[in-house]
Amino acid sequence: MIEFKNVSKTxxxxxxxxxxxxxFTIQNGEICVLVGPSxxxxxTSMRMVNRLIEPxxxxxxxxxxxxxxxxxxxxxxKIGYAIQQIGLFPHRTIASNVATVPNLVGWDKERTASxxxxxxxLVGLPPDQYRxxxxxxxxxxxxxxxxxxxxxxxxxxxxxxDEPFGAVDPITRDxxxxxFLNIQQDIKKTIVFVTHDIDEAIKMxxxxxxxxxxxxxxxxxxxxxxxxxxxxxxxxxxxxxxxVLKRLSLVRVRDMDLEPAxxxxxxxxxxxxxxxxxxxxxxxxxxxxxxxxVPDGNGGNPRGTLSIDAIKALSHEAEVSSG
Amino acid sequence: xxxxDPPTAILAFLQAEFATGxxxxxxxxxxxxxxxxxMEDVVPALFQHIYLCFISLAxxxxxxxxxxxxxxxxxxxxxxxxxxxxxxYTIPSFSMFTVLIFVIGLSVGRTPAIIALVLYSLLVLIRNxxxxxxxxxxxxxxxxxxxxxxxxxxxxxVELPLALPVIxxxxxxxxxxxxxxxxxxxxxxxxxLGDLIFDGxxxxxxxxxxTGAVLATLLAIGSDLLFVRAERMLSPWARRSRGAT
Numbered sequence: 001m002i003e004f005k006n007v008s009k010t011x012x013x014x015x016x017x018x019x020x021x022x023x024f025t026i027q028n029g030e031i032c033v034l035v036g037p038s039x040x041x042x043x044t045s046m047r048m049v050n051r052l053i054e055p056x057x058x059x060x061x062x063x064x065x066x067x068x069x070x071x072x073x074x075x076x077x078k079i080g081y082a083i084q085q086i087g088l089f090p091h092r093t094i095a096s097n098v099a100t101v102p103n104l105v106g107w108d109k110e111r112t113a114s115x116x117x118x119x120x121x122l123v124g125l126p127p128d129q130y131r132x133x134x135x136x137x138x139x140x141x142x143x144x145x146x147x148x149x150x151x152x153x154x155x156x157x158x159x160x161x162d163e164p165f166g167a168v169d170p171i172t173r174d175x176x177x178x179x180f181l182n183i184q185q186d187i188k189k190t191i192v193f194v195t196h197d198i199d200e201a202i203k204m205x206x207x208x209x210x211x212x213x214x215x216x217x218x219x220x221x222x223x224x225x226x227x228x229x230x231x232x233x234x235x236x237x238x239x240x241x242x243x244v245l246k247r248l249s250l251v252r253v254r255d256m257d258l259e260p261a262x263x264x265x266x267x268x269x270x271x272x273x274x275x276x277x278x279x280x281x282x283x284x285x286x287x288x289x290x291x292x293x294v295p296d297g298n299g300g301n302p303r304g305t306l307s308i309d310a311i312k313a314l315s316h317e318a319e320v321s322s323g
Numbered sequence: 324x325x326x327x328d329p330p331t332a333i334l335a336f337l338q339a340e341f342a343t344g345x346x347x348x349x350x351x352x353x354x355x356x357x358x359x360x361x362m363e364d365v366v367p368a369l370f371q372h373i374y375l376c377f378i379s380l381a382x383x384x385x386x387x388x389x390x391x392x393x394x395x396x397x398x399x400x401x402x403x404x405x406x407x408x409x410x411x412y413t414i415p416s417f418s419m420f421t422v423l424i425f426v427i428g429l430s431v432g433r434t435p436a437i438i439a440l441v442l443y444s445l446l447v448l449i450r451n452x453x454x455x456x457x458x459x460x461x462x463x464x465x466x467x468x469x470x471x472x473x474x475x476x477x478x479x480x481v482e483l484p485l486a487l488p489v490i491x492x493x494x495x496x497x498x499x500x501x502x503x504x505x506x507x508x509x510x511x512x513x514x515x516l517g518d519l520i521f522d523g524x525x526x527x528x529x530x531x532x533x534t535g536a537v538l539a540t541l542l543a544i545g546s547d548l549l550f551v552r553a554e555r556m557l558s559p560w561a562r563r564s565r566g567a568t
Contacts, residue, residue, distance in 0.1 A: 073473050083465065083466060086466070
């Protein structure tokens with residue numbers, strides 16, 4: 001658990017705070033996304049967790065203990081760190097890069113080597129093929145995978161990730177995001193994730209902290225609640241006018257109550273794995289009013305049908321409940 | 324070789340080159356003399372030269388690396404260091420030796436020569452240490468710090484290894500410069516290939532000064548290649564081609 005308590009940061013020689021009286025709590029095993037326009041202090045806030053930056057006021061507690069209760073370097077070795085520019089060591093092999101923190105904290109060689117292989121496997125880089133390469137021999141996407149593996153190396157309970165998938169093309173980013181979410185289901189780290197991209201925030205976050213310029217927390221809630229109920233004009237304009245659609249992208253077809261499928265042979269077939277947003281697009285694209293829901297992977301019996309009205313009702317419900 | 328009166332190198336060279344038939348018996352290089360005296364005169368001079376240059380370079384590196392690290396950290400130091408070492412660099416070698424011996428009062432021999440050679444190397448070396456450290460990507464340092472490396476660990480495990488090729492490139496320039504200037508060191512009794520050259524000129528014996536000059540040149544080329552080699556060996560990561568899949 002990470003607790004921000006009235007945390008502020010003002011740089012010497014400036015009277016404007018970069019981070020302003022930030023108070024919120026990140027529960028264990030959650031991905032908390034800090035999102036906002038540039039200059040909102042999201043990276044600064046993240047860097048205060050592992051004390052790369054010290055706050056001018058307030059304190060940050062990790063599992064109830066002040067993060068100043070140990071030296072900065074000790075603290076940082078216990079917190080995974082991955083950044084957009086990756087910052088792999090160009091003079092070290094992939095294996096040696098991943099082994100950085102295990103080496104710092106004195107793991108023996110065997111344990112480190114097997115951990116490195118395990119992690120390279122986890123991030124989808126076959127160890128036999130990649131272990132002994134240098135970072136310059138890898139593509140941007142592969143380097144970011146190594147960056148994530150390196151951050152995970154000593155199995156830290158907390159990870160700080162500053163736009164860790166920022167430096168790659170959108171398709172690769174999407175894949176890396178999905179893979180990371182899959183990994184997170186197993187490893188259940190407590191993650192502070194920084195991005196400027198609201199779509200990435202909605203996709204990755206269990207909670208989203210929207211910050212506005214001057215480092216003020218505008219809203220802190222689940223993606224669903226933020227989309228359904230933005231508490232200020234700033235938040236609603238930041239999440240965008242398509243927030244209803246964005247919200248649909250958070251719900252999957254298989255989570256919906258379906259209507260019975262009697263004789264819907266000419267209806268468009270929709271995989272139950274799709275999000276409502278994609279399902280809606282399929283239905284509208286086929287010029288239909290409803291779609292036939294089938295289990296993922298084409299085969300199998302239809303589960304039922306999903307109508308545009310049902311989708312509408314859901315988004316309307318959200319609007320009403322959000323008042 | 325014979326009893327020509329004007330003992331200048333140019334004249335000797337010209338005379339040897341355009342000598343009449345009878346004088347040409349010996350030729351420009353007296354191979355027989357060279358064979359007889361190679362181990363006794365030439366080889367020791369070469370080794371003295373190598374010793375003189377490499378010991379000077381080693382001392383200069385020992386001084387430059389810490390100064391360069393300091394200058395990279397405390398930026399205000401850098402212009403001062405380049406101004407002072409740049410000043411040394413501009414002093415003509417004869418003047419430098421003269422100052423060291425007659426003004427500072429060092430006794431003639433190896434010591435003033437080594438001091439001069441060290442002073443000449445500092446500018447290039449310090450500059451390359453700073454450039455090398457500057458070339459380390461900031462995100463690499465940030466990642467290192469973020470993972471919990473101490474400042475010292477960052478310096479020794481990240482910054483210096485990454486700066487090393489640039490530092491070695493500086494050593495390459497320095498050694499070539501020093502090999503050339505060390506020749507003049509013979510003038511103040513430092514020994515080395517300069518002995519052969521000055522001797523050859525005074526005795527009007529081309530074999531000597533040509534041997535000295537050729538060896539000094541070969542030594543410079545050889546050292547240059549040696550450091551190119553070292554540069555490559557020390558940065559295996561840069562050699563591998565981009566093989567992204």
